[in-house]
Structure formats: C-alpha cells, structure tokens
Amino acid sequence: MEERVTTRAHIQAPVSRRTALKVGGGLVASAAIGSPSIVRAASDDIMIGHLTPMTGFLGALGEWAVLGIQMAAEEINAAGGVMGRKLDVKSEDSINPNTAATKAQRMLERDEKAFLMGEISSASALAISQVAARNKKMFMALGPRSDTLRGKNCNRYMFCTDIPNTVMVNAVGNALLRDGMVKGKKFHTLTADYVFGHDLLRAAKSFFAANDATLSGDDLVATDVTDFSPYLLKIRQSQPDVVCLNLAGNQVTNFVKQYAEYGLPFPTIGFNLNTADAWAAGPGNLSGTWPTVWYHTLQTPASMAFVEAFQKRYGKLPENHAWIEYVALKLVAQAMEETKSTDSEKLIQHFEKGAKFDIMKGREAYFRSWDHQLVQEAYPFSVKDAGSAKDQWDLMTLGTAVPGANQPLEAIYPTSEQNPCTL
C-alpha cells in the first residue's frame, strides 16, 4: 500500500455548476419538507410552544414528554378545549441551549405562541427562560431539576414543575439515613459535567457534610461518555463504601450496564434516575435506591386511571416525563379557565396566589410565590430483587411519599434562607 500518489488524480475536476445546483436544490427541498408549522393553526386556537430534546443524550426522555403533553392536549380538546378554544401544542426538538433559545425566540416573536412549555435539559431551560423574560411571556420548565433554575437563575416568567435536585437528594437521603448508609461512610461520586450535574453535586455534598460522610473520589463525566471503564477502575482504586451517581440521561444507563459488567462490589445509590433510563438498562443491571417524582405504580385513583388511559392510547406504560408533561398542561389549562385568560401576566399572578392543583398524588400541589417551584410530594424507589419482577417494565418498588403526612410539603424543599432566588 505504499505510494498511491497518482491514483484517481483524473477525478480532480471541480464540482460542476449542474452538480452544485442539484445538491443545493436537494438540501433546500429537504429543509422545506422538514420544516414544521406548514399547516397553520386556526386563528382562535390557543397556541403553545413546546420545546424538548428529542435527540442527544436526553432524547429518549423527550419522546415520553411529547407523548404526555400531546395526550393531555387531545383530552382537553375532546372535552371542548379551554374557554371554548382548542389547544394547539407544537412540539419541537430543542437540540441544545443555543438552538433552544433561537427556537424560543421564533416561537414567541414570529409564531405568536401564547407562552412556552417543556424542556428537560437545565442548560436549555436556562437559555429559554432568558428569551421568555425578554419577551415578557411565561415559560413553564417541565423536566429540568437544577436548583439554580429556581434559585440563583430564577426569574418572574419561569415556573418549574419537576422536583429540584435538593428534593431528590432529600428523598433518597432519608431512606439512606434509615438504612445506616451515610454516617461515617466514604462516597465516590460521578457527576454529569454540565449545569444540572454540578448543581446536584452541590446538593449531595451539603447532604454528606451535614451527615458526617466523606468523599473518597469525585469525578466529572462529560455528557457524551459511553464507555465508563476508566471511571470504574478509579472507583475500585478509591475503595469507597458507597458509589454515588449524579449522572443524567444515557449516562445513567451506560454506567449501570457497565457497573454490572465489571461486577464491582460497592453498593450504588443515585440522586437522579428517570424510569426510561432504568428500563433501558435491561434486566439484572440496575440496583440500589433512587429518587423519583412519579412512578406508574402510584396507588391513587387518578394516577391509576391515567396509566390505564395512556396504555390504551399508546400501548405502553407512561414514564415520569410523560406524567409531568400531562399534568402540567392540565394545570395550565385549569389556570387559563380560572383566569379566563391566556395572558402571561394574569397566569403568573394566579399561580403566585397559591392556586391548588390535583396532580394525581396524595396531596394537592401549588407553586411557591417566591421561587415559582411546584411544591409536591416526592418518593424514593428501589430496584426489585432479581426474579421478583413480573416483566422488563416491573423493575422498581415505589417507597412511601416524602415528606411524611405529618410534615408540611415544603419540609423537603430549600427554604428562603437557603435559596438565593429573588424574583
């Protein structure tokens, strides 16, 4: 295979004009076909912009988000819409913070959406919230969990529905304290290297410090890592008592599969898990106790009815992102009905007054007026023992809701002293 200098020298001809036109034409045509919103909504529909990652490391979660919000829209429209008007929810792939901001801008300025909802990535949500604030339109961040979105980076136009990192740490933390897995123990943490992971690590570290635990290792992991083997060796080298995961999306699944592959003996706990990540891991790979905002085995009549309707509609069980997007659109629709308005200012005032919403849990939820966080119950859930799962979807056992029935809901949320948010 030495000297291949002259091969194919004869094909050096420049791209011909005809070819350039063909290629260019093809690309333009495909762009036109691919572009959404060719079909214009009827003019009196209530148009809501929905952004969520559909590709990338959070793409698998985004698919559930779309299913959930679209099902809610279908149900609301079938029941006559909101104030007699139909909801028109257009879902688009937010891709990354830059594209998310550009699309948010276009949705509010050109497409005249009433307001925006969606997102799972904390980084993209931050970008969208800035666009929303500039345009003085509401943005309801449905999936992101970083404390900073309802803390340092909060703003008057953003509302957050999912449980924040501090709550996830508290939900699992209580279970761990009960099992004697924290006091005097050495932890090795792996953390997703972006705003969400850093935020979660901060919450985890303050939990460890408050409960007499130490760190034997503390590694940041890029979001696109698929091979965890060098990290697994580092964990073995640091000999922790417990491995603590602050990972996100595909990272979680990749990690648990490879952790099972290498068969390391240390117990794992995690402060972030979505049901889809657990399902994707496959049987026999996942272990430990994790936090969740909702799981399909929750035994309340409304939740059980939702699970049944979802299965009927899509032929599969709903994941927690499907649930949160579903209840979020329902509660916004209820707020629009109650205020008789789609105006962002009116909705914000309504939410800030502490309007209560049924979100299919034991207790009603409400937005806190000073940080716009939806205050609701959270749960720990643990992986079932091998052999006791009915099928590949029956992976986890849901624990009892936190905070306990005798405590106020806000007991597990950051207090106004701990949270630097000023709206």
Place this chain on the structure above:
Amino acid sequence: MQLVFLLEQLVNGLVLGGYYLLIALGLSLIFSVGGVVNLAHGAFYALGAYVSVEIAKYVGFAPAVAISPVLVGLLGILFERFILKRFYTADPILGLLVTFGLAMVGEEMIRIIWGAAPQPASMPALLKGPVIVGDFLFSKYRLLLLAVVAVVLVGIWYLLQKTSFGRVVRAGIQDPDMVAALGIRLQPYMTTVVVLGVGMAALGGALFAPIAVVHPAMGAEIITVAFVVVVIGGLGSFWGVVAAALLVGVVRGITIHFVPAAGEASMYVLMFLILMFRPRGLLGERMEKFE
C-alpha cells in the same frame, strides 16, 4: 501504588482501543478501495446492535451476535451496488454528502421501526463479572470481545496479504486502471470489501449492545471516534489504524485518571497534535486527492 493504577488504566485503554479498532478498520478499508469516507458507517453499527438485540429474543445472545453482522453485511451489498459505487470516481465532497445523508436516513429509520426509547439489552449472566489478574481488574466480557477483535484482525490481514483476493484488492487500491487493463473486473472485489467493512461495524454494534445504551443516535456517537482514529492512523493504512485505535484508548484512559472531565476531549487534542506534526497521520501515505 499510583504507578500500578496508571498501568491498569493503560491496559484497560488497550482493551477499549481494540473495540474502537473494529469500527475504524472497516471505515478505513472502505476508504482504501473506494476513496469514499463512509459517514454512514455509524448507521450500520447501530443497525448491527438493533438487529442483534431483536433476534437475540428468539435465538439467544451468541447466535444473535453472529447472525446480525451477516444480515447487515448483506445490506452492505445494496449499499455498495446502488449508492457507494457511483461515488468512487466522483468529487470526494459528493461521497461525504451522500453518506452523511444516509447516516441521517439510517438513524431516522431506526427511530421509526424501534422508537426513540432505548432498547433494553443484557448479556448472559455467565459473561458478567471481573477477571482479576494480580492487581489488575478486567471485565470478562471485554476480554472475550478483545479475542473476537483479534480473530477478525488476523482474518482481515490474512485475507489482504496472503490470498489472491487480497492481491487483486491491493493492486486495485494502487492502480485500478492497470487492474482493469489486465482484464480483472474490480467491482465484485469492491463489493466484498464494503460488505466486510459494514459487517465489522455491525459486529461492533452487536458486541457493544449489552454494555451501552442501544438508542437511535448510537451510530453518530461512534462515527466520530472511528473517524478520529482513522485520521490519526492515516487514511487507508491498516497498521496505522491499529496503532491509532490502541493509542486513542490508552490516552483516553490516562486522561480520565488525572483529569476525568477531559476524557472525551483527549482524543481530539491527540488528533490535533498529530496532524500538526504529521498531516497524513501516523502511517498514512501522501494523497494528491486531498492536497
């Protein structure tokens, strides 16, 4: 102790490099014979994973890993006959464009057939767990994977260097016009090489399915790494790719040992440094086509 840890990372990096090699070598082979950088290589990798997960439900893990590359390889015949063939003598940019487009089509096809949610995939419990040699920890499964890669590598090398098939392919790489003048039709040889390359990508996907997320965009993840490996090794060079794959694996492991956050960036820095001092890659030949 620090030195032992470092050595453990180094050996682990070599094992990972072996896996990168499986994908990158096919990419490099297809480039050698056709002069097309096949950006759709990742799509065949993903397809290999999906097909193996699907048929493992019926025939079990090991047969699925063996059958999937064959099925996807057959798809490679269509790919070569109807698409790739037309771009051997075309401007390189066209080959890049069409395979890039095909990669997107492949990813969307997977999304349409299997959905965006990842497919659960596990290996038999028998293959799970560590092998501890002295101070070093290995994954049993990855050692097996490495053995498969070694067999494939030796097989491909033997095929290219020691058989009459390989002589025609190598002659075709150097001077296709002369081979044609000798009355040999290169077409079937080209098809075979593409099928081999595509099959290797599918084998990589099938083998990695039990230890990584099986999702539609998995091809896009691996094609970047494979491309970096081929560029570092030198486009079209067999041993260059082997050396580069191992080097990328080791550099990544060592980087993660010291600066965990920079693990993925390390291979790009490595590529940058090598291209600065040796634009044709470690063992690549000069190519007028790109100069």
